[in-house]
Amino acid sequence: MTSVTDADNPPTRMIDYLKTLKPNFSPSRYLTKFGSLKTNQDRVNFIYRDMKKLNFYPKYFKDSKDDGAAIASQKQGDVFFGKGYYHEAIIEYTRSIATAKSRGVLSRSYANRSACLFKINMFKECLVDIDRALANNYPDHLKRQLHERQSQATRLMRPSERFHEDTPCIPEPQRNPLIESASDAVRIEMNEKWGRHVIATREIKIGEVLSVERPFACTLLMERLIHCHHCLEFCYNPVPCEFCTLIVFCSEQCKAKAVISYHKYECAIYFSLIACGMHPVQMLALKVTLLAKEDFGLLSTLTVDLEEVYRSDRYREIHKLMAATNKQSVKSLYDKAEFAAWVFHFLDSCTMFFKRPNTRNKKDIFKEVLLLQLQICELNGLGILEVHYDFTKNVLQTFGVGLYSFSSLFNHACCPNVEGFQYGSTMVMKAMKTIKEGEQCCISYGMSYGNCPKELRQEVLRTKFFFKCECEACKFNWREWNATSQFRSPLFMDLKMNPMEIMFMETELARGNMVSVHQFLARLLPQLKRCENFEPWGNALKIKRLVELCYRLLANRRRV
Ligand SMILES: [Zn+2]
Ligand SMILES: [Zn+2]
Ligand SMILES: [Zn+2]
Structure with a gap:
């Protein structure tokens, strides 16, 4: 197997190649000619015709299964297993499974992975891998150990511990008759200034689910060996x-x-x-x-x-x-x-x-x-996020990107009233503020006044999304707050919450304490309601961030 890094990476570009062929070649004239084309197919053909004429194609690499590479990954997995690094070992065994050509190598990697899964108490998954090993001619002389693990795992298996909640669904009476994935609290409107956008049809409460949408398509950004290529499930x-x-x-x-x-x-x-x-x-x-x-x-x-x-x-x-x-x-x-x-x-x-x-x-x-x-996709693709535990604390990472026909219609605000939460790759839009009837529902395209100064926000939105942001935070120059900044005690009096309690919640959530999330939410939501109109006040933002984190953890498919 050729490794990806052996390839010309990336291949020489056509424009550079033309420069080497013709001494008087002018890239700017070439691009001007390209710029005058009117359709997408003409644009692609403009380049493809030259590729064909000059026989200048990117190099093709045949990807094929390779037992040698699979055994190398298996050995690396064994090293991790020996040291008790089960998560790392699982990834190496999976790499081996993806690369293995013969059933012999495949069955051993399945069997070894089942041992890791046993060690981290994932008995159901362990049993599935044992079955796969046996179905792929696992050597007879090694079967005894595998059968032992099988009976132990069967004995220890209990209804799997689940921390995340079920993906919400919009109850039948509240379904939107005109938008498949949305509730009747919203409608799509269209005008010159905003394009198609989402408007509240009635007052919406904090935490209310506005839409639940499966992506038309989605893809991984990272960690391809521990997520599904198709549905992105962990x-x-x-x-x-x-x-x-x-x-x-x-x-x-x-x-x-x-x-x-x-x-x-x-x-x-x-x-x-x-x-x-x-x-x-x-x-x-x-x-x-x-x-x-x-x-x-x-x-x-x-x-x-x-x-x-x-x-x-x-x-x-x-x-x-x-x-x-x-x-x-x-x-x-x-x-x-x-x-x-x-x-x-x-x-x-x-x-x-x-x-x-x-x-x-x-x-x-x-x-x-x-x-x-x-x-x-560049303009409308939405990030798919997941929380994972990184030795000492929770880390929020964007591990995928999806294209959603309805969720893409939400416009941006630097002080958004809606936030997207991902249950696997299913996008659930929830209100993070009370939204009045007729008000536009907006999400943030990655930047808010809580994490980014106005000049930078405006610059990114203009160059990447081609619009000038006129949200409240931009219009009234809301002070930029850092959500990690300390609570300021004089202002804190307005909240009916003790700063120590907030700190306790922050620590527990960062530690991945899932058991208390519902309890925390019950305390936080009334406070968020009390202080929502005090934005841009740092404490209001801080409460909002904690509520967001609770919602994210409840949706999280990955064991934190
Ligand atoms: Zn394939
Ligand atoms: Zn899947
Ligand atoms: Zn703005």
Whole structure:
């Protein structure tokens, strides 16, 4: 197996190659010509034609299973296991499982992983791995130990300890008749200034769930061996793709769904695209485009009518999300078009994608959709967060990115009244302030007055999201607060809470004490209600942060 780092990383770019070919080549003239193009397919073809003419393609790497590499990972796993580093050992055994070619190597790695899972009391997962080891011809002379572990795990297994709550669902009477994933507390409105945006139809209370939405597609940013490639669920005993070595799934069901809908095509080219330097948002755009394949023939007829039900599970809504093509710089559009040309080349030359009945004559449409989605995903992709315990404290990390047709319609405010919480990859929007009827519901696109000065916020929002923020915090120059700053005691008197109690909660939550979260919330929510109108007051922000953390921990699929 060629390792990804051996590859030209990233491959030489067309513009650099042309410079070496023609001494009088002018990059700025070349980009001006590119900038005058009107459609996405023309932009991709502009580069693809040169690639073809000059026979200048990115290098293809065949990804194949390799017992040698699998045994090396297995040995590394054994070293970690010997030292009692079970989490690290699990990752190495999973790497081995993803790479193994023969059933002998595979069964040993499953068996070894089951030993780790046993050690960390994940008996259900342990038993599943034992079954997998046995189903893959685990050597007879080693079976006795495995059977012993099996009977012990069966004896010790109890209804699995779960800390996270179930994904909320919107009760039938409150479902929004026009928005599949939302409650009737909101509606979509459209105007010149805000584009499509979300408005409260009545007063909304703090903590109320506004929408529960599965992503149209999502992808991992990190830790691909302990999360499912398809649903992003945290998983310590995933199964591998049968063909490629980089991808694992939480279950056979997820694997089957992914293979049939997109991974069949992605599989053969994934390794080469990683070698090209593909980043997660590009990965997401590719997934979305492959998922959209049955709609390729219908693009011109895809419309979104706000009088009809707005859905989360079909491509039409995704196709109509904002792309802001005319606001992108020529260079940024060119980079995306070049990536699209690489993907097209790999897909055309290494897979059966363009030989399917519904995509046979749709090469230009593919280029159109992929370049559009590269823009849409960059602008609309929402981070998927998770809390994990890092030896001494909880760390909040963005481990995935998803494309959601409804959640993407929330505009930004630096003092947001709504926050997205992720139950796995399901996005749940909750009100973090009392929202009045007719008021716009806004989330933060990563920056708020609590973590970022106004100049920087405005700069990022202008260059990355192409708008000038006019939220209350920006308009009235709210003082920037650092949520970790100390409570200031004179002001603190307004809260009916003892600073020591707040500190206790902070410490317990940072330690991952899940048992008390509901109790903390019961204390915090009335305080948040009391002080919500005192923003920009640091203490109000601090209470809000604690409530947010409680909600996040309740949603968290990963054991903290
Ligand atoms: Zn899954
Ligand atoms: Zn694969
Ligand atoms: Zn703002």
